Each structure stands twice: as structure tokens, then as C-alpha cells.
Amino acid sequence: MKEKIHPQYYAAKAHCVCGKTYEIGSTEKDLKLDICSNCHPLFTGKEKMMDIEGRVQKFKKKYAGVKVSTTKRKSKTKKKKKSAKK
Numbered sequence: 001m002k003e004k005i006h007p008q009y010y011a012a013k014a015h016c017v018c019g020k021t022y023e024i025g026s027t028e029k030d031l032k033l034d035i036c037s038n039c040h041p042l043f044t045g046k047e048k049m050m051d052i053e054g055r056v057q058k059f060k061k062k063y064a065g066v067k068v069s070t071t072k073r074k075s076k077t078k079k080k081k082k083s084a085k086k
């Protein structure tokens with residue numbers, strides 16, 4: 001092995017949010033996982049309710065209270081027309 005080009009290799013521990021810890025080899029000492037084979041639906045066989053709300057529904061919910069006024073835009077175009085006549 002060539003010297004000074006390889007990163008330090010650790011016997012690291014990977015911690016999943018489900019609580020399971022794995023001992024692995026890594027260049028990082030401590031790893032935090034969001035999902036692992038202990039809790040992934042593919043391995044558990046149980047379907048996990050993920051975010052099933054669509055993008056359109058999210059957008060509608062976000063802007064439900066916002067009223068879009070077109071009056072401002074109309075007045076702008078009128079002014080433009082007036083200036084064009086001059």
C-alpha cells in the first residue's frame with residue numbers, strides 16, 4: 001500500500017434510528033443510518049406509511065389561504081398601453 005494516500009480505516013459502529021447497531025468497517029468512526037435491514041419494509045415485510053400525499057395536494061394545502069389578485073397586473077398593462085400611446 002502506498003503511504004499517506006489511504007484514509008484511516010476503523011472498526012466502526014453504525015447506528016440506525018430503529019435502535020439496531022452494526023459493527024462494520026468504515027473510514028468514519030460513527031455512522032448514523034436512517035434505515036437498515038432490520039427496519040426496512042423490504043426486509044420486515046410490513047408496509048410503512050410513508051409520505052403518500054402528492055405534490056399537488058401539498059401545493060394546494062400550502063396556498064389554501066392565499067388569494068391571487070389579478071387586478072394589479074391588469075392596471076400595469078393599462079399603464080403600459082397609455083405610455084405606448086404617448
Ligand SMILES: [Zn+2]
Nearest residue numbers: 016018036039
Ligand atoms: Zn433500522
